[in-house]
Amino acid sequence: MVSNGAGPTNSDAPVTVSVNHAEKPDKFNGLDFKRWQHKLLFYLITLNLARFLIEEVPALKEGEQNAESVSAVEAWNHSNFLCRNYGLNGLADALYNVFCEKKTAKELWESLDRKYKTEDAGAIKFLVSRFLDFKMLDSKPVISQVQELQLIFHDIHAEGMTLSESFQVAAIIEKLPSAWKDFKNYLKHK
Template sequence: MSTPPTAPVPVHTVPAAPAHGKNPAKFNGADFKRWQQKMLFYLTTLSLSRFLKEEPPVIAADDTDTQRRSALDAWNHNDFLCRNYILNGLDDTLYSVYCSVNTAKELWDSLEKKYKTEDAGIKKFVVGKFLDFKMVDTKSVISQVQEIQIIIHDLLAEGMDINEPFQVAAIIEKLPPMWKDFKNYLKHKRKELKLEDLIVRL
C-alpha cells in the first residue's frame, strides 16, 4: 500500500527546538562564560545562532524587489526571535538594562564586552579556592575528592592547563592527616598513577 504524499513545509517557518534544547537558567551577572555556552547551545538548537554574528541585509529604501524584501523581513523576524531568547535568558534587572538594544548581535557583543572582563577575576578566585582546599578527617575522603575534582574542572573551564599527573599529585598532597601513611605510600610509588586508579584505591 503506498503512503499518501506529505504536505509541503512552509518556507518561512522557524524550526521548533528539539526535545534536548532547554532554555538555560537566567543570567544574573555571575559566571557569564557558563551561561554564554549554554545560551549558545540553546540558540543553535533553534537554528538562530548565526544571528549572533550577522549584520542585517542592506537594501535601498526604494528597492522594490520582492525577493530581497521578503529575505529582509525573514531576517528581521529571526533576529527578533534570537534577540528575545537572549533577553528572556537575563535576570529582570539585566533585562531592563539591555531591552533597548536593537539586534541580537549588538546584544550578544554588549554582554560579552561587559561580563568577559569580569570573568577574569573568577580565574583568580578559583585558583585561590584550589590552593586553600584541605581535606579533613571528619568528612568522607571520596566526597572531598569529588569537591576538589569540581574545583579542577572549574580551572580547566577557565582555560588553565592542568595535566593528569598534576591532578593526581594534588589530590594525594591534600589527603587528610589520618591518611598520612597511605599518602607517603602513594608518593613513593615508582609507577605513575592514573586519576581513575587513584579514585579506585581511595
C-alpha cells in the same frame, strides 16, 4: 512551512521555527555566564535563529528596491527581532533593563559577551584560590574530600586551564589529612 533545520538555508527566505525545539534555558542572573550562553546558543540553534548572533544588518543598495530584496530585508528584520527577544527574555529582569536598548541580536550577544566573559577572568582566579586553599580534614571522609578536589580540577579545566594528571595526583597526595602522614610519605617516595 516548518523547517527541521537539517537542510541548507536560504539567506533571503524568512527563518522558520522548528517545532521540536529544546527547552528554554533558565534566566541569566549574572552568574555562570558561560553555561547560560552555551544553553541559549543551543536553544537558538534549535529555533534556527543562531545566525542572527553574528550577521550584520542587511542594507538595501541604491537601485535595489525590488520587491524580492525588500522582502528579504523584512524577513531578516523579523527573524532578528525574534532572536534578540529570545535573548532578552533569557535575562533576569534587572539585566533585561540594562540590555534592552540593544537593537540587534548581534549587538546584544556581543555586549553580554564583553561584559561577562571579562568577569569570568575573576572566576579563574577564584578557582585557583579555592584549589590552593583546599585542605583535607581528618574529621571528614577522605573519599568525599577527594571528590570535592576533583570537582575543583574539573572547574579549572572547564575554564580552559590544564593541569597534568601527575600534578593532580601529586596535589591530592599533598592535601591528604595529617592522619594519613605515613601513607602520604609512602606515596611520595614510591
